[in-house]
Amino acid sequence: MIGSTGAFCLSLPGNDKNNERNSTDQFLSTSSDLRHVLNDDEIISLVPHLGIETISAGTILRDEGAPECSLLIIVSGEVRLSYTDTEVNKLNPGQIFGEGAFSEDGTSLEKAEATVDSVIARFEVRKFDQFLQQSPKSAQKLQNYFKELHLKRLHEVEGLSYNDSRKFLALVAHNEMKPSLMEFAKSHQDKLRRFHLIATGTTGIKLYQETGLMLSEKVASGPLGGDQAIGKLISESSILGMIFFKDPLTAHPHHADIEALGRLCDVYQVPFATNPGGASAILNYLLMDHPEEAVIPNRVLENYKNQQKKVVATA
The missing domain is CATH 3.40.50.1380 (Methylglyoxal synthase-like domain)
Known part of the structure; x- marks a missing residue:
């Protein structure tokens, strides 16, 4: 399926899909920032709610100030975050962005662009309710963690945009x-x-x-x-x-x-x-x-x- 970003969502049959899910389980449990929030069993319960996408270099995953609808985990490749044409960070495999989806305003702080061909795991906000019903404690932990992360990054961005008018x-x-x-x-x-x-x-x-x-x-x-x-x-x-x-x-x-x-x-x-x-x-x-x-x-x-x-x- 082709998404609005031009990303290709993998839809694999049978054993290939199971192998991919097992590989995703292992990666998220051992190499992603999710391991700081959820234990192995909780991560395994989250994986069925994720969509795996391949992204071409140069793809804009979101624009600064745009509605934030998904939490994105980099599986491979690299994503650049920028604010008013200034590079804020380069994210590598295992790192997560899109935490604004769990904020009150639900807007993105920075522009996100794939710098090389990449693979990401996408957790859409609309699927959060399903995860909440299935694993309420895990869902609450996830939500609280990314709300705090959004506030931290908000303060970082505000620091970039702060202009001291004193002479x-x-x-x-x-x-x-x-x-x-x-x-x-x-x-x-x-x-x-x-x-x-x-x-x-x-x-x-x-x-x-x-x-x-x-x-x-x-x-x-x-x-x-x-x-x-x-x-x-x-x-x-x-x-x-x-x-x-x-x-x-x-x-x-x-x-x-x-x-x-x-x-x-x-x-x-x-x-x-x-x-x-x-x-x-x-x-x-x-x-x-x-x-x-x-x-x-x-x-x-x-x-x-x-x-x-x-x-x-x-x-």
């Missing part, structure tokens, strides 16, 4: 310049308190200890990836300004990361100060309204993005 003022300093940054922060506490602050490594701890300023976000020390973490926020337009007290007389092993921060500030036109005078000017600028100032287009960034669009269009 941060970044405070960074090399070790030799941390005392200078602390002095600057003490003398500008009232102004700094008006921003969401982000800092690297021990800078944030020292700021709180010495000035009482509390961070909205803290990242790792610069050499351990903190500079790159702030760079990511710059690329997402989440940094209002950058105050980086650099030690100009000492070589640094992560010099490339430091230079990359300055380059990103230029790319995204983020105010960037490396000393107290410049930092004070940035604070005053950010705290003022500038209704009379014309917005200067970022021509370099616009041109680059247009070039990349052409590359994608001709690929």
Whole structure:
């Protein structure tokens, strides 16, 4: 039988069908996630309610937000789950998806697509009542487990789609310049308190200890990836300004990361100060309204993005 997904449902006669069912029993009992929910006897009682299907590579098993009507178990092959064109997971034999069928809203969280030719076992929701009458305890265990799994995956997807709208003022300093940054922060506490602050490594701890300023976000020390973490926020337009007290007389092993921060500030036109005078000017600028100032287009960034669009269009 051909389903709406284009899957071919196997319908095997006699001994072949019995052999297939025994093989399915063994696989589900030993290699599938069902073994975390049901015991061997309960799995055997579930198998008659399953349909076995072969799926061609590229088949869309469900779309994001579509009604969830079946619980699907991968017997062989691979299925990709994606959310808003971002890969969430790749599922392998034994793993299960479609748990939204047991949720209150009954909708799918992610798009599911077979990446290679695959075989799946399908448990349709309409057959759940039959299973419930036959094995009420097993059916209840199954339902509760997949309701909880759906909530877990819902939280994961919500995390992917969460957009932090805050704009941060970044405070960074090399070790030799941390005392200078602390002095600057003490003398500008009232102004700094008006921003969401982000800092690297021990800078944030020292700021709180010495000035009482509390961070909205803290990242790792610069050499351990903190500079790159702030760079990511710059690329997402989440940094209002950058105050980086650099030690100009000492070589640094992560010099490339430091230079990359300055380059990103230029790319995204983020105010960037490396000393107290410049930092004070940035604070005053950010705290003022500038209704009379014309917005200067970022021509370099616009041109680059247009070039990349052409590359994608001709690929």
